Amino acid sequence: MTGRTCLAFVALAVALAAALPLDQDAPTQVHINLGDNEGTSMVVSWITNAATDGYVQFGTDPDHLDSSADQMEKAYRYNFRSTYSPEVYTSGLIHHANMTGLEPNTQYFYRCGGKQGTSTTFNFTTPPPLGSVEEPLYIAMIGDLGQTTDSISTLDHIRADFEAHITVLVGDLSYADSAEQNEPTRNCTQKRWDSWGQIVEPYFAYQPLMVLPGNHEVEQVGPLPATQEQFLAYQSRFRMPSPSSGSNSGNLYYSFNIGPAHYIMLNSYMDFNHSDPQYMWLEEDLRKVDRTVTPWVVCNMHAPWYNSDVHHHDEYEETAMRASMEDLLHQYRVDFVFSGHVHAYERMYPTYNNKTDPTGTTYINIGDGGNREGPAEGYFPQPEWSAYREPVFGHGRLALFNATHAHFTWHKNVDSEPVVSDDVWVIKSESGTRHVGPKFDGGHIKRQYGHKTERAGPILA
Ligand SMILES: [Fe+2]
Numbered sequence: 001m002t003g004r005t006c007l008a009f010v011a012l013a014v015a016l017a018a019a020l021p022l023d024q025d026a027p028t029q030v031h032i033n034l035g036d037n038e039g040t041s042m043v044v045s046w047i048t049n050a051a052t053d054g055y056v057q058f059g060t061d062p063d064h065l066d067s068s069a070d071q072m073e074k075a076y077r078y079n080f081r082s083t084y085s086p087e088v089y090t091s092g093l094i095h096h097a098n099m100t101g102l103e104p105n106t107q108y109f110y111r112c113g114g115k116q117g118t119s120t121t122f123n124f125t126t127p128p129p130l131g132s133v134e135e136p137l138y139i140a141m142i143g144d145l146g147q148t149t150d151s152i153s154t155l156d157h158i159r160a161d162f163e164a165h166i167t168v169l170v171g172d173l174s175y176a177d178s179a180e181q182n183e184p185t186r187n188c189t190q191k192r193w194d195s196w197g198q199i200v201e202p203y204f205a206y207q208p209l210m211v212l213p214g215n216h217e218v219e220q221v222g223p224l225p226a227t228q229e230q231f232l233a234y235q236s237r238f239r240m241p242s243p244s245s246g247s248n249s250g251n252l253y254y255s256f257n258i259g260p261a262h263y264i265m266l267n268s269y270m271d272f273n274h275s276d277p278q279y280m281w282l283e284e285d286l287r288k289v290d291r292t293v294t295p296w297v298v299c300n301m302h303a304p305w306y307n308s309d310v311h312h313h314d315e316y317e318e319t320a321m322r323a324s325m326e327d328l329l330h331q332y333r334v335d336f337v338f339s340g341h342v343h344a345y346e347r348m349y350p351t352y353n354n355k356t357d358p359t360g361t362t363y364i365n366i367g368d369g370g371n372r373e374g375p376a377e378g379y380f381p382q383p384e385w386s387a388y389r390e391p392v393f394g395h396g397r398l399a400l401f402n403a404t405h406a407h408f409t410w411h412k413n414v415d416s417e418p419v420v421s422d423d424v425w426v427i428k429s430e431s432g433t434r435h436v437g438p439k440f441d442g443g444h445i446k447r448q449y450g451h452k453t454e455r456a457g458p459i460l461a
Contacts, residue, residue, distance in 0.1 A: 025049050053114035059110075136400060218231060343376040
């Protein structure tokens with residue numbers, strides 16, 4: 001190549017580079033979650049092909065994103081190999097950044113990325129102040145989501161008419177650990193994590209998603225050379241606020257406060273006996289809860305302790321975890337336990353030690369998000385603690401109106417419409433907890449959904 005040709009080549013290369021779109025490696029799979037225990041920060045996660053730098057710009061004015069934060073840690077990839085395939089999956093570069101110093105009840109705008117491209121501008125609204133019982137807190141509850149048209153119907157229904165402050169997903173997210181239905185061996189097709197990330201971005205780039213691990217997140221697939229590290233993808237792709245709750249487990253078990261509620265996220269698929277770290281952490285976490293600040297305590301895990309469906313009945317993670325932990329939850333008067341795993345909705349009356357008990361906990365199974373395994377049809381005769389059950393896909397809506405009154409509705413997917421099928425008020429008093437409904441209208445609490453424009457009625461207690 002002559003000197004002149006070389007210069008011409010360089011000039012052409014520069015011109016081509018200048019013509020490349022700015023978003024040549026823009027973020028994908030963007031989602032957010034609460035970043036601490038106080039409700040003052042929000043973590044955003046995203047994936048790039050090759051861009052290693054990363055930051056988030058945010059602010060209350062979409063035209064002037066005047067705050068910024070660099071990514072929390074160096075962007076990284078993980079490798080995954082299953083027993084049954086020679087192919088090694090390598091993830092994209094995973095980024096996490098934390099937007100701190102946020103005010104409650106405030107709409108923020110943000111975009112994430114780096115020098116090789118940024119995302120579109122997303123927005124979210126922060127939850128009410130910690131401890132507030134003067135305005136309702138709205139939480140969408142789902143489980144066993146998967147990535148089917150039913151999954152999307154569920155997400156569409158949540159977004160359409162319920163402005164939840166957060167969505168809680170009680171395990172079994174992408175179903176990446178089994179490539180095809182009825183496949184005898186689990187291939188762990190990690191690309192399904194990427195398709196799931198793209199499916200949920202339109203929802204959870206705008207609303208915090210809080211997750212816990214289910215059996216489909218374990219992903220340990222047999223002898224070497226398979227990847228031996230359990231929960232590898234789940235641990236890599238999220239940054240839940242574990243450190244602020246004193247958990248050093250990554251995303252495996254942790255807690256967070258939001259408005260008037262203390263939320264606890266447990267792991268059914270790691271040790272839970274009294275001498276195990278998860279139990280000891282839970283005991284300490286419950287001991288530290290200040291009920292004058294967070295009058296509601298909501299515990300969540302994947303495998304249900306109470307359920308009358310014939311599917312997944314009396315599995316070890318259900319019976320042994322209940323045997324280990326139920327007394328502790330009862331001692332601290334935990335209000336709700338949400339679980340999934342069984343792909344059907346079921347609400348239990350306040351229950352303790354296998355009997356209805358006003359000092360017990362309201363158990364709700366919400367493993368009906370819409371995954372490809374289908375609804376779990378078939379029941380045992382209905383136990384006295386089982387209040388309502390139905391094997392149809394859908395989602396739950398929990399509204400905490402004040403320190404004593406919660407309203408829970410379950411919405412099933414019927415012909416693409418969210419139809420209210422269970423409707424109950426959970427009311428606490430000195431004598432215990434009772435379920436009232438569906439005719440009870442909340443007394444002089446106004447039943448309002450749409451937290452950006454409406455406010456609750458007077459406080460009852
Ligand atoms: Fe499950």
